[in-house]
Structures are given as structure tokens and as C-alpha cells.
Amino acid sequence: MKVDLISKILARGTRAIAASAALLLVSFASPATAQNLTPVNIRMDVFFYGSHVPILLGIVDGIYKKHGLDVTALPGRGSGNTIQVVSAGTDQFGWADGGTLVKFAAQGLKAKQIVGMLQTTPSIILALPDSGIKAPKDLMGRKGGFGNGSAPEQVFGAFVKATGIDGSKISRVAVDIPTRDNLFITKQIDFSFGYTVTQLPIMEERCKCKINIIKYSDLNITYVANGVMVGDEYAAKNPDIVKRFALATQEAIELAVKDPDKGIDAFFKYAKDARFSREVVKRQWLETIKLLHTKATANQPYGIMAAEDWQKTIDTLTEYADLPKGSVKPEMVFTNEYLKK
Numbered sequence: 001m002k003v004d005l006i007s008k009i010l011a012r013g014t015r016a017i018a019a020s021a022a023l024l025l026v027s028f029a030s031p032a033t034a035q036n037l038t039p040v041n042i043r044m045d046v047f048f049y050g051s052h053v054p055i056l057l058g059i060v061d062g063i064y065k066k067h068g069l070d071v072t073a074l075p076g077r078g079s080g081n082t083i084q085v086v087s088a089g090t091d092q093f094g095w096a097d098g099g100t101l102v103k104f105a106a107q108g109l110k111a112k113q114i115v116g117m118l119q120t121t122p123s124i125i126l127a128l129p130d131s132g133i134k135a136p137k138d139l140m141g142r143k144g145g146f147g148n149g150s151a152p153e154q155v156f157g158a159f160v161k162a163t164g165i166d167g168s169k170i171s172r173v174a175v176d177i178p179t180r181d182n183l184f185i186t187k188q189i190d191f192s193f194g195y196t197v198t199q200l201p202i203m204e205e206r207c208k209c210k211i212n213i214i215k216y217s218d219l220n221i222t223y224v225a226n227g228v229m230v231g232d233e234y235a236a237k238n239p240d241i242v243k244r245f246a247l248a249t250q251e252a253i254e255l256a257v258k259d260p261d262k263g264i265d266a267f268f269k270y271a272k273d274a275r276f277s278r279e280v281v282k283r284q285w286l287e288t289i290k291l292l293h294t295k296a297t298a299n300q301p302y303g304i305m306a307a308e309d310w311q312k313t314i315d316t317l318t319e320y321a322d323l324p325k326g327s328v329k330p331e332m333v334f335t336n337e338y339l340k341k
Contacts, residue, residue, distance in 0.1 A: 037070035038241055042093040043085055044076045045226060048271040050284020051118065051197045052095065053263040055228075058252030060266035067248040069241070073270065079226070080104070080149075087111045087231040092238075093245060098224035098333070099151055099321075102314055106327040110232035113334045114242065115249045116305035118225035120291040122195035123152035123216040125159075126184065126203060133191055134212050136163035142190035143171040145180035152193040152216065155223060157320035162219040195225075197291070201283035202276065222294070222312035224305070224334075239338075246303065246338035253302040257289055303339045310334050 044052055055073050058064045064071040076082040079097035086094035087109050098113055105111075125144075127133035133142065136159070146153045160167040173180075173189055181199065184192035185206050194200060196215070204211050216223070228249055235242045256263035264282050268274060274281065293299075296306035310330035317323035 036068060037065060038068060039070045040092040041072050041074055042095060043074050043082045043091040044095045045079045045082055047075050048274055049198055050281045051226065051288040053267050053285045054249060054252040054256040056270040057256050057263045057266040058248055060269050063252045064248045067244040069244055069248065083111060086229060089231060089234060092234055094229045095226055096229050097151060097226050099313055099317055101229060101333050102317055102328050103323060105332050106323055111229050112232065113227040113229045114246050114338050115228035115303040117227045118291050119294045119297060119305060119309060121216050121221060121223040121225055122197045122291055123223065124194060124196055124200065125191055125214040126194055127191045127212040128207065129209050129212060131190055136165050136214060139191060140165055140169040143173060144191045145183050145189040146172045146174050147177040147180040147193060148174065150177055150193060151223065154321045155316050158221050158316050159216060159219065162221060196287040197284050201280045205277065205280055222309055223316055224309050224313045243338040247340060250301065250303045250339055260285055301340055304336050305334050
């Protein structure tokens with residue numbers, strides 16, 4: 001009897017020790033343990049908006065942690081500033097405009113997009129429903145707000161060429177972007193510029209109307225817009241971190257496309273002080289989904305980019321935005337090496 005009792009006690013003790021040891025092994029093996037997480041920042045282009053949904057979902061849903069990263073997303077002060085601080089190493093990753101990256105590359109800055117997102121240009125011309133502007137020809141003889149440094153305005157020459165309109169017959173009001181948007185909504189200008197993924201849902205909520213739009217993409221104007229970028233120096237020193245960040249972002253995009261509402265929930269959980277309504281953010285993300293591929297990247301995994309799209313972007317900037325000819329090649333500004341193919 002005593003022997004049986006002793007045997008049972010020993011058996012229980014052995015199981016307890018085994019369980020503890022297994023737990024210990026799991027905790028050491030897991031890449032998501034707090035002590036093993038690598039802290040990194042991603043600097044966005046501006047305030048948080050719908051195109052950022054996958055990044056914030058990746059943070060909130062633990063996707064980045066699963067890849068061993070403790071990610072903090074921070075608002076930015078424009079793509080130009082984001083590209084500069086990331087290249088300087090102040091932040092590890094950035095969400096920035098491809099065309100702006102090309103321009104900096106021409107000046108010697110070394111950084112690349114590693115996850116393409118807004119691969120089809122979101123650039124549009126907006127006109128209120130009672131403006132009488134529905135087609136490119138309707139712009140002639142009208143007054144438009146041209147925002148300083150804004151991508152659609154920078155390559156407006158490509159729009160003019162593609163449509164065959166006379167650009168000299170358009171009155172241009174040069175303003176900053178917030179002023180441009182306010183002049184538009186108060187009908188002090190006849191048309192404005194913007195993006196399907198930002199201004200369009202915002203303006204339609206403000207005017208409570210259906211805005212007429214003319215899409216640059218419908219005119220076969222190729223201009224790679226925003227995606228995740230990293231400085232060449234940081235990538236060279238930390239290739240494993242960069243790869244994990246890129247793969248986690250790719251996974252987060254897949255989830256946000258599959259379940260947009262889950263992505264929107266995560267957006268507002270992270271961006272508690274977001275300035276937009278849920279409906280606006282959802283529309284911004286749904287518009288973003290439409291632009292995640294181009295003809296050249298159709299049927300490719302999310303994030304994969306095409307050299308020909310970047311070359312067309314470079315050519316457009318060379319012809320219409322004073323980019324020195326031959327100063328930038330696609331391999332200087334993008335790479336797919338960190339993504340699953």
C-alpha cells in the first residue's frame with residue numbers, strides 16, 4: 001500500500017516537472033516572447049487613413065509579433081520627410097510615395113520600396129456634381145486648384161497629353177493642399193486634385209454628394225504611389241529584420257483584403273484619435289484594395305512590384321516633373337527580394 005502511494009506521488013511529480021520543462025522550452029522557442037521582440041518604427045506619410053489598415057492590423061492582431069517584431073506606427077509630415085528620416089535611420093521603415101522616392105534617388109538618397117501597395121495610381125481630378133465637369137474636355141475654360149508638391153499636379157502634363165486637351169485654357173490657382181481642398185468644397189474653384197484613397201471619401205462625406213471624378217489610371221498613366229520603404233544602409237545591416245517586416249506586412253495585407261471589417265476594427269483600436277469616420281476609413285481601404293496590383297503584377301502575391309511599372313514612373317517624372325534623364329533606374333528604388341513570391 002505504501003509503495004503504491006509513493007509511486008503515485010513520484011509519477012505526479014515527474015509529470016509536473018515535465019510539464020514545466022515543456023512550458024519553459026516553448027517560451028524560449030517562441031519568436032513572439034516579449035524579451036525576443038525587436039522594436040521597430042514605421043513612419044507613415046501623414047495622419048492615419050484607410051490605406052494604412054494592413055499595417056495597423058498587423059500590429060493589433062499580433063502578426064508582426066509572430067514574426068518577432070514589436071512595431072510602432074507613427075504619423076508623418078509628408079512622404080518627403082518620411083523618406084528622409086527613414087534613410088537617416090531615425091525610423092526603420094516608412095510608408096511613402098514612389099514618385100517622391102524616385103526624385104530623392106536622383107539626388108543620391110539610397111532607399112527602396114520593399115512592399116508595393118498603391119501600385120496603380122490613385123490620382124484623380126474631382127468636380128462637384130453641379131460643376132458640369134464630367135470629362136477631360138470640360139476642364140478647359142475652368143479654374144482648378146493646384147496643390148504644391150502634390151503628385152497628380154506634378155504629372156498633370158501627362159494627363160494633358162493623354163487626353164489631348166489644351167492645358168493653356170485652364171486657369172490654375174497655386175495653393176497648399178488643405179487650402180485647395182477647402183476652396184473646392186466651398187466652390188471657389190471648379191475642380192481639384194486628389195486620390196481615390198484619401199480625398200474622395202472625405203469630400204463626399206463633407207458635401208453629402210457623389211463627386212464626379214476622372215482617374216489618371218483610366219488614361220494609362222503609370223505612377224507607382226505608396227508602399228513600405230527602407231533605407232539601403234539599414235537593410236544591409238539588418239536583412240533578417242527587413243525580411244520579417246516585409247513578410248509580416250504581406251500577411252497583414254492578405255488578412256485585411258479577406259476581412260476588411262477586421263482591418264477597420266484594428267485601425268480604430270490603434271488610431272484612437274483618428275480624424276475620420278468609420279465609413280470614410282472603410283471606403284479608403286476598399287479603394288486601396290483596387291490598386292494593390294497593376295497589369296504587370298496581376299496574379300502575383302501582394303506587395304510584389306514590377307520593374308516596368310517603376311520605369312514608366314521614372315519616364316513620366318523625367319518628361320513632366322524635371323527628373324534628370326537617366327539619373328534613376330528601377331533597381332535603385334525597389335526590390336522584391338524580401339517577399340514571398
